[in-house]
């Protein structure tokens with residue numbers, strides 16, 4: 001009896017020590033869950049989720065402080081992936097945070113731009129090039145379409161242009177096949 | 184010709200339908216009034232236009248320059264005036280327009296000055312660049328720029344060169360006609376390939392249902408100064424697939440995810456060899472090709488067609504018939520339905536197959552997969568088409584890739600045998616393009632994340648630098664003040680405000696050192712009045728004591744700030 005208890009106690013202590021040691025030894029820097037969530041988020045950095053960027057939203061989800069259905073650019077698919085990662089049921093996008101839109105890029109009407117640099121300061125990914133009192137332009141390949149530059153422009157010269165489907169971006173559609181009814 | 188042949192896995196035997204089009208002689212299609220030449224006719228970057236609207240161009244003049252290594256130039260197929268440079272209909276299943284150069288031909292068909300290349304005297308790299316600028320791309324269907332394939336790379340040579348005259352796809356006979364009529368030229372092109380690749384073994388694989396072509400190639404091979412083995416391979420679809428032909432001829436398999444060059448084999452289509460011969464021995468860029476026009480037309484036959492000729496003119500030449508239900512570019516197994524028959528012939532157009540309900544009855548409605556695995560039996564890539572179908576259908580692309588989706592050559596054997604008539608290949612194409620699109624999106628997101636993180640870092644850094652500058656400024660001022668206070672008081676009281684304003688931004692570092700020095704002195708100064716009982720007048724001492732206390736309080740107030748500044 002006493003031997004059994006002793007064995008169990010010694011075991012418990014030994015296992016506890018190993019676990020405690022490995023918790024210190026193999027400590028993971030940062031928050032791996034937030035990291036994984038961030039990898040799913042679309043990185044538009046638009047702030048529609050109510051956080052100043054995708055990373056803060058990822059951290060909030062990881063801490064359980066935010067729901068998974070607040071990112072409109074990620075859409076249904078993003079929510080599905082998040083639900084899968086977190087092992088919860090997917091839910092429809094929270095309308096309060098906006099609706100998904102077709103992917104767009106910003107376009108500056110270069111005739112109107114006064115070179116105020118306000119859009120540069122707003123752009124979360126530095127996709128605008130220009131300097132004070134010089135004409136500004138969008139680097140389309142780097143623009144995420146977050147729309148954050150639209151509001152600050154004092155002369156309203158920034159418009160969001162949906163990306164037109166062209167040959168290099170064309171995708172095969174899901175085959176629509178008529179299924180024969182089997183009685 | 185007793186070469187031991189090997190059998191690749193799978194394959195099917197669809198009705199060949201070759202005799203319709205290979206009995207009539209080869210004709211050159213007449214010069215059309217308008218040529219529409221797409222700038223994207225090959226794999227890789229589209230060519231960049233180098234002419235302007237209104238410019239007169241000559242036959243063979245470069246109108247689009249190659250853009251980058253994996254690219255090829257495009258040329259005017261005849262002389263005339265450039266009437267438009269802009270989006271126009273191209274032979275693509277989507278029906279989306281793409282950048283094209285439109286020429287209005289002047290009927291004179293006037294060549295630009297051109298001369299044969301002395302390829303043996305040229306450096307290999309120069310010759311390849313020249314071929315890229317002459318627009319040579321694979322004419323078997325993949326249109327990969329040939330200059331890239333002719334670079335043996337780090338291996339310095341490619342021991343085995345295979346010339347693909349398989350033409351296994353039903354209905355198509357353009358390679359057959361080319362080999363029958365221009366075998367000598369094809370082998371001239373092969374000589375250039377051999378020169379560039381340093382190949383020691385040259386094999387020409389031709390399906391045994393083309394005896395005339397085999398005879399013509401064998402006869403032409405006699406007069407060469409190097410050995411070419413013209414081999415008849417059993418006609419099985421898809422024996423003309425590059426990997427299948429390699430296996431049939433050499434018994435070797437290209438490992439999954441590898442290129443044939445990784446096992447020292449390069450494969451070219453006979454049409455490409457012919458285009459290469461025209462380029463090198465006549466200085467002619469790739470501006471025409473053979474096209475089979477067959478199916479539901481009165482006179483199915485092959486034409487030599489200028490690139491840019493509208494497909495409809497060819498169908499009219501071959502005799503249009505009532506009751507056609509559209510056309511495919513390519514054959515019935517791998518061909519793509521054309522959205523519109525005004526689209527031009529491009530380098531990839533080997534066949535225009537006009538459909539009718541009699542020849543190609545619409546597919547019966549699909550039934551669910553019964554997992555009979557007939558598709559797996561015929562798949563030449565040794566895949567499990569029924570599993571790929573299941574994963575593609577449910578969007579489980581990760582599993583589809585694990586099942587080697589990207590080894591699928593889209594040959595259509597699986598769809599051909601499927602008793603449930605499921606358009607399997609459409610699902611694989613959908614899955615592949617979905618995976619590519621996602622990878623692209625992922626890359627874009629990674630770029631955005633990186634740029635966003637760098638911006639955040641930059642903002643923090645800028646803020647910190649600003650704060651540091653300010654702190655240094657303030658500290659220098661404080662140090663100065665403390666220094667002044669430590670001095671005999673009367674003077675200090677008067678001088679302090681002026682001195683405090685003095686230090687400049689540029690002196691930040693110096694000021695920090697000075698501040699440290701001043702602190703030490705201030706401490707000393709702060710202690711002195713208590714310990715040493717000087718004998719100045721009483722009021723003076725009182726003032727000194729008050730000053731010292733103040734300095735000390737300032738010192739205390741400064742400490743947390745300093746420690747904060749030292750941290751980073």
Ligand code: SF4
Pocket residue numbers: 041042043044045046047048049050051052053054055057070071072073074
């Ligand atoms: S809503 Fe915008 S900022 Fe928030 S996670 Fe989605 S893309 Fe990122």
Ligand code: SF4
Pocket residue numbers: 105106122123124125126127128138142143144145146147148149150
């Ligand atoms: S350019 Fe405008 S829309 Fe594009 S990423 Fe920057 S702020 Fe967003």
Ligand code: SF4
Pocket residue numbers: 551552553554555556557558559568569572597600601602603604605607
């Ligand atoms: S041949 Fe068709 S029905 Fe049979 S297993 Fe393949 S996909 Fe399923």
Ligand code: SF4
Pocket residue numbers: 558561562563564565566567568590591592593594595596597598607608611
């Ligand atoms: S289309 Fe793909 S899966 Fe189907 S038989 Fe051909 S290689 Fe195999």
